[in-house]
Amino acid sequence: MIWLEKRAAPSRFWTVVTPLLAVALTMLAGGVLFAALGKDPVAAIRTIFWDPLFNAQFASYSRPQLLVKAGPLILIATGLALGFRAGVWNIGAEGQYIVGALCGAGVGLAFYPLEAWYVFPLMVLAGGLGGWAWAMIPALLKTRFRTNEILVSLLLVYVAEQFLASMSLGLMRNPEGGGFPGSRNLQQYPSAANPELISGTGLHWGVVVAFVALIMAYILLHRHILGFQIRLAGQSPRAARFAGVNANRLVVFCLGVSGALAGLAGLFEVSGPAGQVNIDFNQGYGFTAIIVAFLGRLHPVGILFAGLLMALTYIGGELAQFMLQIPAAAIQAFQGMLLFFLLGVDVLTNYRVRIGIRETA
Amino acid sequence: MKLKPVLAGLALALGLAGVAAAADKTKVGFIFVGPIGDGGWTHEHNVARLAVEEKFGDAVETIYQESVPEGADAERVLTQMALSGADLIFSTSFGFMDPTMNVAAKFPDVKFEHATGYKRADNVGTYSARFYEGRAIQGLIAGRMTQTNVVGYIASFPIPEVIRGINSAFIHARKANPDVQFKVIWAYTWFDPAKEADAAAALIEQGADVILQHTDSTAPQAAAEKAGNVITFGQASDMIEYAPRPRVSSIIDNWTPYYIDRVQAVMDGTWTSDDTWHGIREGMVKIGEITDAVPADVKQAALALKDSIASGDYHPFTGPLNKQDGTPWLTEGETADDGTLLGMNFFVEGLAAEIPQ
């Protein structure tokens, strides 16, 4: 029979090979899917994975857009990964993202139309604080009452979504917007805008902060005592207790950081690429970032690649839709398959496949 | 993740086939906020897209993208369409307004048509339909046919477009039947079949025997059919599968003539930016067949109303009309100007419902 044996340490070889294997498998399975829809599978795969990067017509625009799309995913995933490593399960980043955007945009809109240098920094502060505060709810409930943070953070997403609807239809509605839902466009309010920093690069403050966060996370995890505690708490909570790790402090720290980063991501998105608070402003970045965190194996470098890969399938998927008339649903299913394969083949990194009779069974 | 080398190898193996876009074809792009199979708003825009393809054959190539979220993604999709060589792009949701303006500024040679917005530029025109004209006809039929004198209205969001429709329907229902009352439910969604079904059921339970809807699914139709003695109207698309009862008529968004006209203008080089607000006369608002479930005299009155609106003899918002709080709005014979209608944020006198702040 076939069985799996846990490796003592993750295989370096498979760490590198499994993502490639997963992408290859997805190309095969996706090709079958596209062929079944009567589309040219080779063209479809090429459009999704190649054209955004190298197609002469699009690439100069699409390549920077990868950063725009990947930025919030990477920023959120970096924070989440810290918690996931410590066994602190914040799956409510979507809610923290919304609240961060609302707080940040709220500050900006409150100052409108004042032009001053301090408006945007204050918005950034408010965005981060908003996300942090929203994440503190599950953190405090967890440390005070031992309430499961997975569930509380998830439930708070729905609450945040209702707040968002209420704000875009009420308090933050653009008084000059013809009565439609949605706030003023912050892109058009220079003091509050988060514009492209260098033209044609897609680089905005959110992307910059995402990279900074990645580097900080790397240093924290590998060079700092707190990072050691995080890893220890995740691997063996009991050992961590003996080593004097304060579990409650860790919970507050991990939820706080991931909430603040999600809030920042929301603020940078609402003041930059999205421009305004609207009912459908949140596009599931907070949930997608969870997937990104795991695809990146909770490691900063992995998260960078995973975020870019996700962004690639989004942008390539869009190209495939209007170039080849592949339905949006097929792209969605294709992304789902990619995630399945990536998550599935990862088993090879941590386990060895054995064929034969188990000795101790 | 060493993606690039692998892809590079793959692409070399495949050979970099260029994009096969013949230069002499006019390329028309569409971006949709929902899936083309939503059976309502986006569906009808896509029907018009197909009609454009059929009309012009090989002279035109259409491309589209469905389910585009409003905001950052819309801007990217629009840019990519412009980059792919589109000559004209229809951006079919209000929320695409600012992205459309941004992209249009970067591509001065590409023409943009934005639905239901109010911002224009040299290469951005806007268009919308006077759906309230259709609502007037629904109101008349509703007022004449209700037995309980209670008409239920499933509204989506408290925005001028929706408020205008409610007012128009109410004014004409009252004209036909002074005792009629409207019950309004704000669903806070354009599309959530289960919620729409529940809303219809709630209205029916509270005595409504006519249901008007400003949401896109057929769920209210099915709820009415189940309840029995209730009539409904198709919204956005014809919803003919529920005829002759409960669906007795419908308002159909008919973008086909306009789209063909604008594509033709681009091909001829005569396209200019303008603000279009078309109604029954131009065929942008179509009234679906009034079925035999409607008594002959009511049907006749409805068709007469339709004709007088189409000919321009009658405007659905003609005074005397007061606002809900009793303040005068239009004097005898005065008609509402488009500016007021476009920003309408009040109910007319007699409506018992409230607009959420």
Add this chain to the structure above:
Amino acid sequence: MDLSAINPVILTASLMVAATPILLAAIGELVVEKSGVLNLGVEGMMIAGAICGFAVAVETGSPALGFLAAALGGAGLALIFGFLTQVLMSNQVATGLALALFGLGLSALIGQRYQGVKPPATARLDLGPLSDIPVLGRVLFSHDPMVYVSLGLVAAVWAFLRVTRAGLILRAVGEGHDAAHALGYKVVRIRLMAIAFGGACAGLGGAYLSLIRVPQWTEGMTAGAGWIALAIVVFASWRAGRVLLGAYLFGGVAVLQLNLQAAGVPVPVEYLSMSPYLITIIVLVIMSSRRGRAAVAAPASLGRVFHASS
């Protein structure tokens, strides 16, 4: 404002109908979570059930076959999740989210041919004179068969978990998979069965939407019902009876809100809509703060990867 227009009897009856899809999905997820598995992909399984049920009902003309197909479709999708998380030991949270994405896409693909099609009607169960009993007749005895199926399922799951040996084993697996394994129980096999059951229930819930409550097929028609089902399981503190209560609370708030509006009461829709979630959080806090009674809280192995190391 005319509150007298709201008939509590009819309100209760429609609340039961509104709650049925989320009740079905939630009772399935309850069993999954009791076995120690957190499957966040309920939305994906529901919508897969909605389209499988719809397609088969339309093609065969039989709603019953449709519901069967919905259960199979939901279970099939769930087993992808099961294979990944149980055999390949992938992370449950991430895999569940991927499942939701995949289910939404796949269902829309299958459903492309079924837009604007009317499904065959599901007959109301004729309970004869019972339906004529005042109040009770309208509330209890005038529904379609699936309402009773869902109530029956709740009772069955309650009894299964409470009194059967198999239910005890399932709970043991959820509370401590290593101990259960040491006792000789096939943890992975038991969990796979639970996951398939959860998928089947979610599929039924989805088909209830597409075949009875709405009835039509449109992309994304579940509109978040699957996520509500997840919240209900938490609200219910993993007890079958309370799942019923939770589903009626969530369904009830939705229906009541619409009825109040129809009666002319201006309600703050958003704040009313968030109330069930806030109540759920409060319930969670109260439950978890009673430290002595750990048994009422989440299954101890919930969401954790199991690998039989010996």
